[in-house]
Amino acid sequence: MKVIPDIEVIREQFPVIKNLAYFDHAAVAPVHLRTREALNDYIQDLLLYGDRNYAGWHQKSEEIRKGMAEFIGATSDEIAFIKNTSQGLSLVANGLDLKKGDNVVIPDVEFPANIYPWLNLERKGVKVKFINTNKCDIPLCCVEDAIDENTKVLSISSIEYSTGYRNDLEGISKLLEKKQQQYGHKIYFCVDAIQSLGAFKIDVKKSNIDFLSADGHKWFLTPEGAGIFYCRSENLDKLHPVSVGWKSVRKPLDFSNIKFDLDHSARKFEEGSLNMMGVVALGASLELFNSIGIEKVEENILNITYKAILKLREKDYIITSTVSNKYRSGIICFKPKESIDKEYQNFIDNNVQLSIRDGKLRISPHFYNTEDEIEHFDRLLR
Numbered sequence: 291m292k293v294i295p296d297i298e299v300i301r302e303q304f305p306v307i308k309n310l311a312y313f314d315h316a317a318v319a320p321v322h323l324r325t326r327e328a329l330n331d332y333i334q335d336l337l338l339y340g341d342r343n344y345a346g347w348h349q350k351s352e353e354i355r356k357g358m359a360e361f362i363g364a365t366s367d368e369i370a371f372i373k374n375t376s377q378g379l380s381l382v383a384n385g386l387d388l389k390k391g392d393n394v395v396i397p398d399v400e401f402p403a404n405i406y407p408w409l410n411l412e413r414k415g416v417k418v419k420f421i422n423t424n425k426c427d428i429p430l431c432c433v434e435d436a437i438d439e440n441t442k443v444l445s446i447s448s449i450e451y452s453t454g455y456r457n458d459l460e461g462i463s464k465l466l467e468k469k470q471q472q473y474g475h476k477i478y479f480c481v482d483a484i485q486s487l488g489a490f491k492i493d494v495k496k497s498n499i500d501f502l503s504a505d506g507h508k509w510f511l512t513p514e515g516a517g518i519f520y521c522r523s524e525n526l527d528k529l530h531p532v533s534v535g536w537k538s539v540r541k542p543l544d545f546s547n548i549k550f551d552l553d554h555s556a557r558k559f560e561e562g563s564l565n566m567m568g569v570v571a572l573g574a575s576l577e578l579f580n581s582i583g584i585e586k587v588e589e590n591i592l593n594i595t596y597k598a599i600l601k602l603r604e605k606d607y608i609i610t611s612t613v614s615n616k617y618r619s620g621i622i623c624f625k626p627k628e629s630i631d632k633e634y635q636n637f638i639d640n641n642v643q644l645s646i647r648d649g650k651l652r653i654s655p656h657f658y659n660t661e662d663e664i665e666h667f668d669r670l671l672r
Contacts, residue, residue, distance in 0.1 A: 293589045294582060294657065301658050303578070311663035314643040316451060316485060316621050316654035319511045321571070328574040329567060347566055354573035358518050361576060361584075362483075362502065363493040367555035368526075370519045371564055371572075375484045376403040378503025378519035379445070381559055382480050383407035385529040386443065390415025394443040395436045397421040397428055401451045404482045408445065425453060425648070427612055430461050437469050443478045448492070449485035452648045454611035454621030456490070463498035478525070484508055484517070488575065489591055489620050489656070491584045500525055506568075509620070509656065511575045516568020521556045535561030582657070590657035591620040597661055598622055598653060601668040610650055623650040627672045640670050 294300065306312050306320035335343055352366070359369045372378045384407070388394070394408045398420040408418045421428060421436045428450070437444065444466060449456050459481065466477050480501040486492055488510035494502055504510075505517035521529055531552070536542055538558045540551045552558045579587060592615075599622060602609055608625040612618050626633040634646055645652045653667070 293593060294586050297590075297658065297660070300582065301660075304658055307658075309641065311642045311659070311666050313653040313655045313659065313663075313667070314645055315489075315509050315511075315656045316652065317508070317645050318514065319508055319656070321513060322511055322575070322578060324574040324578050325512065325571050328570050332567060332570050347570075350573070351564060351566065351569045354569055354576065357576045357580070358572060359520075361492075361579070362487075362518075362520060363495045364520050365523065367557075368494075368520055368523055370521070370556040370559040371569055372503065372505075372517050372519045372559070373515055373565060373568075374403075374517055375482055375503045375505045376407065378501070378517065379404055379480070379482060380407045381519060381532070382443070382445070382478070382501045382503075382529065383411055384532040386478065387528075387530075388414070388416045388442055391417075391440055392442045393417040393419050393438070393440045394445060395419045395421060395433070395441055396445050397423050397447075397450070399423050399425055399428075399450050399452055399455075400445075400447055401482065401484075403484075404445055404447060408443075423453075425610075427453075427455055427617065428457060430458065430465055433462060434465055434469070437466075437477065439473045441469070441473075441477055442475075443480055445480040445482070447482040447485060448490070449619045449621065451485055451621070452623065452650075452652075454619045454623060454652075454654075456486075456612075456617045456619040458617070459497040459499065467498070485619070485621065487518075488579060488584075488587070490588050494520055494522070501529070506572050506575065510572070511578070511656075512571040513568065516565050516572055518572070519556065519559060521559070526554065526556065526558075531558050531561070533561050534558075537562055587657040591655070592618070594655050594657075594659050594661070594664065595620055595622055595653075597664045598655070598667065601664060601671065605668075605671045607671065620656065621652060621654045623647065623652045625650055633672065637667075637670055640666075642667055642670060 483504040487504040502520040506512035
């Protein structure tokens with residue numbers, strides 16, 4: 291039984307299905323027709339009227355900000371639009387008052403976007419402590435063992451890009467509460483959510499997240515170059531913008547009255563003009579996901595990846611991603627039986643889009659993929 295009854299109607303929004311079984315959403319996703327329509331409207335208006343209707347598009351961006359905030363359980367004032375995930379994580383790394391002797395804890399399987407901003411702080415004497423995962427699961431006990439009295443930040447992906455492991459964010463937040471009581475100081479909880487946004491429900495309040503960063507070009511199905519940054523309201527005065535501009539202040543349109551009065555919301559992190567096309571695209575995907583329901587999207591993803599797991603097991607492939615229902619995601623990694631390049635090319639030549647990561651093949655189907663496409667994938671397995 292289909293979780294989403296009108297899935298065939300929804301699939302009409304994705305012209306990519308005419309060309310490919312697209313199993314690569316953990317890399318870069320195709321866009322949908324709503325996105326094209328929304329961007330056409332914006333470009334047409336810009337083409338015919340220039341900035342005459344700027345106020346209307348600004349109002350539209352604020353509506354999208356509010357919608358994106360609600361999508362993750364936040365408020366509008368806690369959301370900034372950013373160009374990519376790295377920018378958001380760098381805002382945290384450079385904006386917190388971290389000093390020599392402090393340390394930041396991250397898993398050793400993180401995508402570089404959640405490693406380099408922290409390693410960049412070593413020049414200031416901030417230490418980066420890696421959780422040893424053996425490129426596998428990340429049990430809470432390993433997270434706990436890495437935290438000590440000098441830990442000021444735990445930064446982790448909601449879903450690990452190379453293993454598909456879905457971290458227990460609520461469990462981590464409770465662990466951090468315990469550690470904060472033990473050591474008597476705040477330990478910030480920072481999340482790279484690019485592999486969850488648009489695939490799994492995110493609730494920043496329920497998970498007690500302090501900072502969250504996510505681009506939209508993966509599971510949220512938008513072009514590259516636009517995403518969201520969440521800063522918990524209690525932290526807005528503690529996170530200093532390291533890059534400021536005309537839009538960072540409370541009255542950005544009062545051009546001739548220079549007063550360096552930073553905005554009291556996350557908008558202070560938007561130093562200049564927005565990537566309005568990117569924001570409009572975020573709005574188009576937001577409408578799509580809200581029309582379906584993120585819970586149904588999540589269930590469809592888990593159903594379709596379960597079918598893929600069964601096919602891989604039937605042909606004795608070694609699956610390196612977790613298969614536990616609590617921790618698995620839309621990412622399935624498996625070891626090739628022959629040359630990885632040969633197997634990869636076989637899929638590509640037969641119109642199955644996937645990736646190579648860390649010496650393994652990786653598929654990442656979305657909610658609109660079907661069992662027929664999994665059957666096609668199965669026929670190509672060695």
